[in-house]
Amino acid sequence: MGGRLAGLLRRFLLRPLLTVAALGYFLIDAVALEALRPLAAWIGRQRFAERLAARIRRLGPYPTLALFVVPLVVLEPLKPVGLYLMGTGHAVQGALLLGAVELVKVTLVERLFHIGKDKLLTIPAFAWCYVQVVRWLAWLTAxxxxxxxxxxxxxxxxxxxxxxxxxxxxxxxxxxxxxxxxxxx
Known part of the structure; x- marks a missing residue:
């Protein structure tokens, strides 16, 4: 009986809560991406960014993957910290942290992904994950x-x-x- 109750709780309580949390998380990301995309495009047109992009294009798939993953691993955990700060009465500090993380993520990680996407998709595990994320986002946005x-x-x-x-x-x-x-x- 306890296993059945746990299954029902997971199905009817935990799964919807996690879905709502994921929706909120991706909504924040999408809004930040739209707001910061012009700035990221401007930075991408700067001479230093073009030279850096040319160097990245010369890398192989796995060094490109490392360049892409390391900033994500560092930046993504800072978002819940920013939300925690906002929820514990430090709204300005939390908003500044979230803003800074999103700015760096959009300008760096987004750019790295677009520069190295073709190479990254040659890595089978990355390609599989990419397809899953694209499918999930298509479902979410519908x-x-x-x-x-x-x-x-x-x-x-x-x-x-x-x-x-x-x-x-x-x-x-x-x-x-x-x-x-x-x-x-």
């Missing part, structure tokens, strides 16, 4: 809560787009004025 969140994000993006254009205009004007001042000086 769920109604995800679709609802996506619609809300789209509406928010549409709403704030005019304000972002104004800020971008100010930034272009400021850059132009700073260039003019630096040329005079």
């Amino acid at each position: 769920l109604p809560p995800w679709q609802a969140a996506k619609r809300v994000v789209g509406r928010v993006r549409t709403t704030i787009r005019p304000a972002l254009e104004v800020v971008r205009g100010w930034a272009r004007t400021l850059r132009g004025r700073l260039r003019a001042v630096s040329k005079r000086g």
